[in-house]
Amino acid sequence: MTIQKLSLTNFKNHSEKTFEFSPEINCFVGNNGVGKTNILDALHYLSVGKSFLGNTDLNNIMMGESFFTIEGEIFDGEKENIIKIQQPKEAKKIIRKNDKTYDRIADHIGFLPSVTISPYDSNLISDSGESRRKFLDSMISQTDREYLFNLIQYQKTVQQRNALLKSFAKSRYFDHENLEIYNEPLIKFGTKIFEKRKEFISSILPLIQNYYEIISNGKEKISVIYQSDLQDSPFLNLLHENLEKDRILTYTSKGIHKDDLLFEMNGNLLKKIGSQGQQKSFLVALKLSQMNRIKVITGKTPILLLDDIFDKLDDSRVSQLIELVNRENFGQIFITDTHKERTANLVKKINEESKIFEIK
Structure with a gap:
């Protein structure tokens, strides 16, 4: 499974954003508070229809706006699929796959499997x-x-x-x-x-x-x-x-x-x-x-969302983790970090096709 493109409208602090991704490694770098984790959260929405941060859907609508939209173009190995999530302030959340609305959100679970590793996991x-x-x-x-x-x-x-x-x-x-x-x-x-x-x-x-x-x-x-x-x-x-x-x-x-x-x-x-x-x-x-x-x-390779992965890990453990990611072929990876140079060095070690997005 590969997310080729992500478009955000009024999602948290992102009014209008579009990303075209590498099929392998994608890094979001920038200072704290610029919304790097929010992008990972949007990718998590595409997978399971909700936030991994525990926020309610309505709280993820940008302040002063009446809705948010998350849209992803996903290649499943055979064809491209469009997943669109809309949350109006005054109505229930809608999830569509290729313009067809799911009767139940539970029916979407499993189409785009994902695994998230973030500081919030300490809970x-x-x-x-x-x-x-x-x-x-x-x-x-x-x-x-x-x-x-x-x-x-x-x-x-x-x-x-x-x-x-x-x-x-x-x-x-x-x-x-x-x-x-x-x-x-x-x-x-x-x-x-x-x-x-x-x-x-x-x-x-x-x-x-x-x-x-x-x-x-x-x-x-x-x-x-x-x-x-x-x-x-x-x-x-x-x-x-x-x-x-x-x-x-x-x-x-x-x-x-x-x-x-x-x-x-x-x-x-x-x-x-x-x-x-x-x-x-x-x-x-x-x-x-x-x-x-x-x-x-x-038989599906989940997308891997790594939020602030360097936090609390010493260099030895980070090196072992990178070696493991290389060996296990974990599929498409999304990483957030505050240090562009550190991220660039990490990507070189993994030695795969990559894109680095600077978030401001």
Whole structure:
């Protein structure tokens, strides 16, 4: 997959911008605050229909304007495709592929797979389990439509069950049989999600460990442990055993919506003992492993978005990363940096066709 051209209108701080890209390496250089990361975010929109920065769509409309538009020309190996995303202030977001509007944004996921490595990834290590669950779901959903469907159905069922629990508390009335209606869909979709997550972590862990060993020169050993309530007990048992607890709390306290990933280094939690460089190296290894799985499963090479990749990495780790990118043939790459000379030297080391865009 190759993005040949990107056009922005009223997107964040870019009123009108058009870029024609190299099929291999593209670098955006300039001072902090000029909008380099915003360009990567627009490319991320083309891939999954939303921001990787966590901003709401409306907040990405340029101040004083009534809409934003992102348009990309994408070559899929056989033909050119036009992806167009429009967000008006007073209406819902529209995503079109070759002038045909998607009925659901979920239908677009997987067409243009992408992997983003940015300073914001540190939240995966420091934040609550919710961040890691969302990341895990995002990784699997890019290659598995059924998983995405099961996830949407499960989340919908949990919301409905929680709403019923809250209504019981409000009315001071509890209907056990009415609540049990939700057991079957929770178990059906939740168990499928659990099995898929377990299988995915098992398949990706050796890749993460291998990439980390290369980037760090084998200095530390890392691991990823999948934690789930369903590992200790069948879902039906969890629902029965925690029924009274759920009634008091007025929400569903057990299930795959409470899953977590533990990132470990030398047997200890990475967030407790890992330096900033070690944590960044782990996140890079995690994302490169994601790229590898997408490529193997779908046959598509994801675009790689590297935002401020030099931050927190020493020269040795950067050199290993560049060597890895060279060896693995990761496809089209987009890089942001504040130093033009450093970027130019990096591109020479990778030795591929490239373009450098100065953003002002």
